[in-house]
Amino acid sequence: MKVLFFIPLLLLLIISPVFGQLSDRTGLLTRLDVDTSGHTFEVVTVSNFDILDHEFNKNEKRLTIFINSGLEDNLGEVTIPKNLLGGNFTFQINDVESIQEYKSNERISFVTLNFTGIGNNKIDIIGTDALVGVKEIVEVVPNEKITHEEPGGGCLIATATFGSELAPQVQQLRELRDDKLLQIESGKSFMNSFNAFYYSFSPQMADYQRENPVFKEMVRIGITPMITTLSLMDFAETESEILSIGVSLIILNIGMYAGLPAIVILGIRKKSIF
Numbered sequence: 001m002k003v004l005f006f007i008p009l010l011l012l013l014i015i016s017p018v019f020g021q022l023s024d025r026t027g028l029l030t031r032l033d034v035d036t037s038g039h040t041f042e043v044v045t046v047s048n049f050d051i052l053d054h055e056f057n058k059n060e061k062r063l064t065i066f067i068n069s070g071l072e073d074n075l076g077e078v079t080i081p082k083n084l085l086g087g088n089f090t091f092q093i094n095d096v097e098s099i100q101e102y103k104s105n106e107r108i109s110f111v112t113l114n115f116t117g118i119g120n121n122k123i124d125i126i127g128t129d130a131l132v133g134v135k136e137i138v139e140v141v142p143n144e145k146i147t148h149e150e151p152g153g154g155c156l157i158a159t160a161t162f163g164s165e166l167a168p169q170v171q172q173l174r175e176l177r178d179d180k181l182l183q184i185e186s187g188k189s190f191m192n193s194f195n196a197f198y199y200s201f202s203p204q205m206a207d208y209q210r211e212n213p214v215f216k217e218m219v220r221i222g223i224t225p226m227i228t229t230l231s232l233m234d235f236a237e238t239e240s241e242i243l244s245i246g247v248s249l250i251i252l253n254i255g256m257y258a259g260l261p262a263i264v265i266l267g268i269r270k271k272s273i274f
Helices: 002-015 155-160 168-185 185-198 200-211 213-235 240-273
Strands: 027-038 037-048 050-057 063-070 073-081 092-093 096-098 099-103 108-116 120-128
Touching: 002 213, 027 050, 027 073, 027 213, 037 063, 063 073, 073 120, 099 185, 108 120, 155 168, 155 200, 155 213, 168 185, 168 240, 185 240
Parallel strands: none
Antiparallel strands: 027 037, 037 073, 050 063, 063 120, 073 108, 092 096, 092 120, 099 108
């Protein structure tokens, strides 16, 4: 009979985790996904209080857990991956330093929380190491989604041509984009497609303008008629007017920049034939 009595006790000791944590006797199991540097880490808590929210500050090497407790005496266990947060820990409860117990191995840190305070509380777990050996993954925004201004005010070629972001011509282009095109869905779609094409060459062209005054003057002469025609967009008030005037200006500028040179070339060829 004594042997049978000790068998359950022996099994309990064998399956107890290395740190001897309280398992789920404190009640509520919560898994927190911590997203940082393009990675997701899982922090596991077992507690007699509710987890409301959490946040991680990689610069301050700090994990903050927001809780709500219906009991005066709060007990909790927190398992933290070492590659998320590690080293020597300090703790704060509601911004007041607190002494809590923790143990670590090469994979995780195991924190045992024991503090008083009913209602909402904030727990800060601060380490000396964070994201050790973790390579940051930088999210690349595709070109077709760029709708904000790029360095140099957004109108790179016009800025290089007229010498300043405050030049009237540059401000005219910016106002056309912000006050007209980006106010309608079709205008936003047009700007997304245009930006993908424009920013593929405009930075290099703007740099070359600054290095070559002759080329800069040629660009100025070339784009001035186009900017002048765009002033007609000031008369557009409704979405239909913006679309109709915009399409008309596109056709007009294609005619100026492609049609007229073609007519001149054909005229010269005819004269040379006769």
